[in-house]
Amino acid sequence: MFNAKAYSAASATSPLASTTIPRRDATERDVQIEILFCGICHSDLHSVRNEWSSLMPTVYPIVPGHEIVGRVTKVGSAVTKFKAGDLVGVGCLVDSDHTCPSCRDGLEQFCPNQTLTFNSPDRHLGGVTYGGYSESIVVDESFVLRVPSNLNLAGVAPLLCAGITTYSPIRHWGVTKGKKVGIVGLGGLGHMGVKFARAFGAHVVVFTTSPKKKEDALRLGAHEVVISSNPEEMKEHAGSFDFILDTIAADHDINAYIHLLGRDGNLTLVGAPEKHLAVSAFALLLGRRSLSGSLIGGIAETQEMLDFCGAHNITADVEVIPIQKVNEAYERLLKSDVKYRFSIDMASLKSEP
Ligand code: NAP
Numbered sequence: 001m002f003n004a005k006a007y008s009a010a011s012a013t014s015p016l017a018s019t020t021i022p023r024r025d026a027t028e029r030d031v032q033i034e035i036l037f038c039g040i041c042h043s044d045l046h047s048v049r050n051e052w053s054s055l056m057p058t059v060y061p062i063v064p065g066h067e068i069v070g071r072v073t074k075v076g077s078a079v080t081k082f083k084a085g086d087l088v089g090v091g092c093l094v095d096s097d098h099t100c101p102s103c104r105d106g107l108e109q110f111c112p113n114q115t116l117t118f119n120s121p122d123r124h125l126g127g128v129t130y131g132g133y134s135e136s137i138v139v140d141e142s143f144v145l146r147v148p149s150n151l152n153l154a155g156v157a158p159l160l161c162a163g164i165t166t167y168s169p170i171r172h173w174g175v176t177k178g179k180k181v182g183i184v185g186l187g188g189l190g191h192m193g194v195k196f197a198r199a200f201g202a203h204v205v206v207f208t209t210s211p212k213k214k215e216d217a218l219r220l221g222a223h224e225v226v227i228s229s230n231p232e233e234m235k236e237h238a239g240s241f242d243f244i245l246d247t248i249a250a251d252h253d254i255n256a257y258i259h260l261l262g263r264d265g266n267l268t269l270v271g272a273p274e275k276h277l278a279v280s281a282f283a284l285l286l287g288r289r290s291l292s293g294s295l296i297g298g299i300a301e302t303q304e305m306l307d308f309c310g311a312h313n314i315t316a317d318v319e320v321i322p323i324q325k326v327n328e329a330y331e332r333l334l335k336s337d338v339k340y341r342f343s344i345d346m347a348s349l350k351s352e353p
């Protein structure tokens with residue numbers, strides 16, 4: 001076991017602050033990674049503030065962070081895929097049982113015995129797992145991803161969650177040329193959804209509550225932008241979408257978007273607001289529309305997404321911050337003021353005691 005510098009929160013109302021945490025010594029199947037960048041996902045904020053208490057109560061102190069990019073510093077004797085010096089990524093998962101039907105299908109995100117990167121029982125050290133707001137992490141090689149060498153690393157980190165969470169449903173629901181696709185919410189997930197839907201050839205419409213994001217939405221790849229608070233603009237698109245991806249992190253009227261689907265259209269929720277959303281039966285009945293959810297993606301699909309990003313030169317648009325600005329970044333997330341993902345430069349941890 002060794003100590004690593006990190007940032008943690010002591011309670012749902014405490015700010016994140018400097019600390020040290022234990023990391024295990026690499027076992028034979030482990031990869032030890034020096035973390036270079038870690039994205040800030042809205043899920044980090046939901047967890048730190050215990051907003052998902054009924055499903056996943058937060059154990060304190062919590063070290064969040066599941067959009068990790070770094071360099072391998074050490075590998076265990078049985079590791080075959082990586083060597084010291086390799087650039088790698090780690091997302092939301094660090095372990096699973098490898099044997100259940102979901103794992104056998106490459107859908108480790110649905111494994112009942114999975115280990116999440118933070119706030120999950122740690123089967124090596126006891127207690128809970130600690131995430132990527134840290135200088136290092138030790139992970140079983142089967143949950144470590146290869147990072148394409150041509151991409152900006154600060155912008156790669158968010159691909160490990162925001163990237164795969166939008167890529168997976170866009171692939172699953174067959175987004176291609178000729179399809180009309182809506183992306184609701186232009187934050188970390190939403191801006192990646194725009195990039196992927198565009199890369200797969202769809203006609204992309206962004207729905208935003210922030211009129212000042214309109215130009216950015218077009219620059220990121222949207223063909224049209226709708227200000228969702230304007231009923232006239234919303235009405236123009238009624239019954240016209242093949243697929244809508246809802247990334248909103250807060251309470252909202254989901255029926256307003258279901259009504260925009262055409263016959264057999266699908267709305268997939270990836271946003272995970274604290275409160276239940278009320279769904280109108282008729283919004284679904286009319287037009288045989290469907291509503292579904294999606295959770296990150298499996299390891300093989302995450303690698304596929306990273307390779308796709310390498311081939312198409314896709315990264316997140318990031319605002320790089322030192323770890324000392326993390327609490328300010330959380331406040332800005334709550335105001336939908338992110339362009340379009342915060343990526344923490346972990347070199348900034350070196351100045352902490
Ligand atoms: P984010 O960067 O904060 O973006 C969320 C966006 O939602 C905001 O930028 C804003 O966009 C819109 N929004 C916020 N409050 C709103 C409100 N009251 N009404 C309407 N729109 C609102 O968050 P994120 O990191 O992309 O995460 C989004 C959600 O996805 C979170 O709940 C997160 O926990 C969840 N998530 C789920 C998965 C999964 O596997 N399913 C993975 C990662 C994250 P505009 O300014 O454009 O309106």
Ligand code: ZN
Binds near residue numbers: 042066
């Ligand atoms: Zn996330």
